[in-house]
């Protein structure tokens with residue numbers, strides 16, 4: 001897990017939007033979270049994500065350490081449906097309940113299979129998406145944009161957003177800061 005953390009640190013140092021969003025302090029204690037699987041987590045290691053020069057090392061590290069990760073699933077079947085629930089998973093790399101402790105930021109690694117619709121949702125914490133691999137259509141009430149590896153998107157506190165994966169799966173690094181850090185997202189529609 002340390003290797004993934006180190007690559008996340010490198011990306012946060014090298015990418016200006018991430019660097020401005022929050023200081024990435026990787027010195028927090030290792031929480032030694034137990035490895036867990038979800039239905040989707042095995043798909044992560046099987047996928048050939050379209051990466052960029054900047055994201056390839058971190059994507060390879062995640063794929064190589066899939067079995068050490070505490071994978072989670074955010075939403076219930078009734079909220080998002082069985083297909084979404086079985087082809088989406090995430091883990092908290094750094095944060096209050098993450099692999100590495102931090103009380104000022106939260107960093108998630110999230111996977112979505114191809115052709116999934118992530119419903120309109122929101123959360124109090126401010127957020128920045130950084131695409132590690134694949135591409136997807138990102139929506140807010142004011143804009144729609146396709147993002148690919150090494151691109152970012154910022155969401156304000158409680159700004160509702162949605163996302164659609166296209167013909168390929170998506171792997172993203174998501175950072176949260178500010179109030180509501182310890183809460184999760186809620187579905188808006």
Ligand SMILES: [Fe+2]
Pocket residue numbers: 122123127155161185
């Ligand atoms: Fe979000």
